[in-house]
Amino acid sequence: MKRLTYPLPMARIEDVAAHAGVSAGTVSNVLNRPQAVAVKTRQRVLAAIAELGYLPNEAARSLAAGRSRTIGLIVPDVTNPFFADVTRGAEQIADQRDVVVMLYNSGESVEREQRYFGRLEIQRVQGVLVSPVRRADAAVDDLVRRGTPVVLLDRGTGRHGLCCVSVDDHTGGRLAAQHLVDQGHRRLAYAGGPLSVPQAAARLAGARQVAQSAGATVEVLETGAVSVAQGRAVGAAIAGRDPADRPRAVFCANDLLALGVLQAVTRRGLRVPGDLAIVGYDDIDYAAAAAVPLTSVRQPRAELGRVAADLLFEEIASAGQHRHRQVVFQPDLVVRQSSGA
Amino acid sequence: MKRLTYPLPMARIEDVAAHAGVSAGTVSNVLNRPQAVAVKTRQRVLAAIAELGYLPNEAARSLAAGRSRTIGLIVPDVTNPFFADVTRGAEQIADQRDVVVMLYNSGESVEREQRYFGRLEIQRVQGVLVSPVRRADAAVDDLVRRGTPVVLLDRGTGRHGLCCVSVDDHTGGRLAAQHLVDQGHRRLAYAGGPLSVPQAAARLAGARQVAQSAGATVEVLETGAVSVAQGRAVGAAIAGRDPADRPRAVFCANDLLALGVLQAVTRRGLRVPGDLAIVGYDDIDYAAAAAVPLTSVRQPRAELGRVAADLLFEEIASAGQHRHRQVVFQPDLVVRQSSGA
């Protein structure tokens, strides 16, 4: 008995073959190795495909081929404009190879990340791009041990002996601090955290280095996360201080934080950049659109995603003998009004 | 000859079966119909699965089962906080059923949308959730005709004789206008567009209705898109006018637009809400975080996604006889400073 499929059984490769008067193998060749098929035959087959509206069954295809035409991508949160652009970059490269990207948001949860790794393995993805939640991530190690190529995105640099792409956060911190110092500021603050996040720490270290050699001070205002709400808290704290005891410039670990600070201090009557200069990080679209357009450190976001995907495909192709590479990008500073340009 | 797989051949169901001393069918039962297997056997099999680190091959599974455990979701742009939340809602429901969501951004391009539909069909997704680019979308019709269940998200209401979920834009427009009228405004403006987008038109219509019965006027400032940049242009135009000839309140078709207007008019010295009251739409996170927190019309975003997914699964389950439903949500107004609360 034929199984009942609602509502119509799709054309299979056999149907196309029959319709074109060839064998299934030939249809498969037309699809996968067109140059191996005589022009006339190929045209006949293509006509049959069009006529029947044939669409190959991906499940059968990946089963037979032994690999699925997908890669996995796990980021903390696509809603974050930074990761949205990274994602776009990776998708662009995958698209060129006709590979589908399975996207997951870890939400900074180790448990979710692990669950998604499992899903990706079940799907037999060719490889995984991931911004791991933890620097030392056992789940990543497992995945690698089981044989899935992995490229680290923006985090966990180097630790795993894996390919990884990142942006030089130390330099980013230096750029921001140098700019503020150049504007004449000597009392800086750094808002960001938690400092256990390597990126937050590296940006601070860079800023400190510059400040030190310029005779400036950097006060650390550590936050529990990098969100607008946390930024507002920082801004309120700054605005609430005695003017003599206030930093004159604040460098924020990301733009969301900076936007929060901006909002909180202007609401309390401080002028930006007059009373407080602000520099953000990431240069998200909303940074330029803020009430006082934000000076920010820009990272090559889409490029990051593209290069990561390229590395992944390289590793996939070179099954086995592959030399892991670590690519580090340089950020640059975009000066706008918030820092008093 | 065995095909060479890098680097290790994964355990198959046969391996598990051998290891547990049962047949493959029993292992399959343990995985899919646990209650049909004797407790002792089940435990033995589960132990074998754990020991071998067995992960079922999803491709083989969907090939045999005749359907993949995936649904498709196509939105204009996940970066837009509105759609990000809708996506989260849909994913939540799918997750409960152990179904993977394949997410695509149409970028408002008909061509991309069509390409993604093709991909989803090739993947044999169980169904598709889509915010179609065009109201009358031939690609959607094709998909439906070929037998893929489709639920329309937030757009194209009713036209197709399909399930659809949306938010009442007319009411949204009324809420915004009523609020402005209540604040004493009689010269309103509506910024948004293009008006060929049904949503933009409905919001305007709602606003007009209220304005009319209150003896207020609504000037239309049509835009080509709803972005921060377009908002800035509108704001510049308003600020550039003679004060006597200016609207005193502007209702924007979305928050990005409103943020742009806010930025442009404050930079030109107008006070918000003193000189110009602003109301946005969507209540994205950045709305509350703006330099002047934005009054906005909130839509139940995650709920929208959840209900859409529920409807889709309902339709999938009731293969064939299914009565399409159209769910309409009501928006509500979130009052903040930008409208002079």
Place this chain on the structure above:
DNA sequence: TACAGCGTTTGGAACGGTTCAACACGGCGG
């Protein structure tokens, strides 16, 4: 005429699961 060589096509064996009819087994009632 035979045959080598080449480009094209074919048939059939995988791929790794699901599903279901048939069967084995033990207990129970007659």
Place this chain on the structure above:
DNA sequence: CCGCCGTGTTGAACCGTTCCAAACGCTGTA
């Protein structure tokens, strides 16, 4: 002691592709 029943388990067919060795047909050469 036999037949029956229900519970668990098995074996084999099947899902729709890819891939590859072998077959095929044609041309050119010996």
